[in-house]
Amino acid sequence: MRVVVVGATGNAGTALLRALVAEPKVTSVVGVARRLPDRTAEPYKDAEWVVADVASYQPDGPATARLAEAFEGADAVVHLAWLIQPNRERELLRRTNVDGTRRVAEAVLRAGVPHLVVASSIGAYSRVEDDEPRTEDWPTDGIPTSHYAVDKAAQERVLDEVERAHPGLTVTRVRPGLVFQGDAAQEIVRYFLGPAVPVRLLTQGRPPFLPLPRGLRVQAVHADDLADAYRRIVLERAGGAFNVAADDLLRGQDLAHIVDHGRLVELPPPAVRAALALAYQARAVRPDPGWVDMAMSVPVMDTRRIRDELGWRPAHTAAAAVQELLAAMGRGSGQRTAPLRPALPRPAGDAVMQVRRLRDTPGIPPDIDRDLLGLYLSDHLTGATAGLQRLERMSQTYEEVPFQAELAELVEQLRAEREMYRDMLGLLGVRRRPYRQAAAWVGERVGRLKLNGRALEGSPMTAVLETELMRAAVLGKIGGWQTLEEHAEQLGLDPAQFRELIDLARSQIEVLDRVHAHVRAAAFRADAEHGGGEGRSEQLSQDAGASGTDA
CATH class of the missing domain: 1.20.1260 (Ferritin)
Incomplete structure (x- = not known):
């Protein structure tokens, strides 16, 4: 089996390469990225590599043709490429995330690949006001004030169009919660925290308390568990949508215990949003207030489908994934790719x-x-x-x-x-x-x-x-x-x-x-x-x- 991974140098892509290289049924793995990794390092050395940018300024014809050439002979294409920053450049984000998905789908069709697997998100789901678990048929209209959720919903509409027009193509949407692993520590720092937050202090102590918006709850999954879900989907050529998250739902008190003291200070969500908006306008932080809106509004996902149909079980709890991430942030850990590059300069002993x-x-x-x-x-x-x-x-x-x-x-x-x-x-x-x-x-x-x-x-x-x-x-x-x-x-x-x-x-x-x-x-x-x-x-x-x- 030959599998192509678009966006193979990021958080989920790196974990998926590890899973596919270890899978005996997968005989060939192709990584597609606009920035090549260190191809002498694990797990990147065991894949073939193609340089392509799904957001290329090229006309659609040549850009799609380049992707189609990379997809030739593949049994499945897994599309993971997604741009989170820069928040302020909406045209670039949409061209990469929405138009890029359309371009990948067109290339899959041109190359005759039978299976397209796309990374969607919990953020694609419509707003809820309760904690009742929702299955994959919950509407995917996103959260209107979150650019990430808006683009994820638009991506879902692209896949709807592809499915209607090409019923012979198996299309799969994977909707994970937050995806954590140690290798992604510095990527998450750069995207959401920035240089003003002294994450290295995590190795020397903990904050005296943890301030969080009241009512926050988090569904997360370790990147290796998400990669196992992708592996099973590819091997079984399973179509449709799959929710993917660990068993435990983390609330504010759980997160406070993870940072090692259990002292939680709950703040009104509107106040948190207002403070973030001011900091964002002052360019003191990188995330915009739409991230708070999405965090407080997405549903709790029901993950029974992937468990019942594909036998998937997470090997990590959400709490363990968060702990691994925090420890890696303190160490400045990363991987040898542009998105996951470790923190520099490295301290001595x-x-x-x-x-x-x-x-x-x-x-x-x-x-x-x-x-x-x-x-x-x-x-x-x-x-x-x-x-x-x-x-x-x-x-x-x-x-x-x-x-x-x-x-x-x-x-x-x-x-x-x-x-x-x-x-x-x-x-x-x-x-x-x-x-x-x-x-x-x-x-x-x-x-x-x-x-x-x-x-x-x-x-x-x-x-x-x-x-x-x-x-x-x-x-x-x-x-x-x-x-x-x-x-x-x-x-x-x-x-x-x-x-x-x-x-x-x-x-x-x-x-x-x-x-x-x-x-x-x-x-x-x-x-x-x-x-x-x-x-x-x-x-x-x-x-x-x-x-x-x-x-």
């Missing part, structure tokens, strides 16, 4: 951390010049900001050329490195100097006018110079990692992480070398396309096909 807690200036010993180190780190953050801006533009401009997927992967790596520098400045207690990053942002844009000798149009030379600048910047970055590796133990950081980053930077140079070899071959031809943007991408793509370059 407990002994070093204990020494750091005794210092007047945490993280920086007296024999290191605090101001010089702060300036050095701030300058590297400035360089990371400028480099990320330039590489983002390169990735978008050359979206259709053969090396675009690798450029997109580099963008995510640079974004994570920039966040690491920000975290490190905070951890070491030195100033960020944001005016330098702002100047770098402006300077990068002004520099675009000088890269090609033309102020109003693109040039074939632009890609060559941009690639050379990025290659030089990465070489400089290696020097920064080497300096930090040299002083890591004095700063209370893990030297191994900087060795990993040095190796990663060298692989980034290899990618940029291939890009440079490709663009320099065509840039100075007399018949080269002199326009920018889409026309230039088309010309480069044609050149690659003619030359046989495989970037």
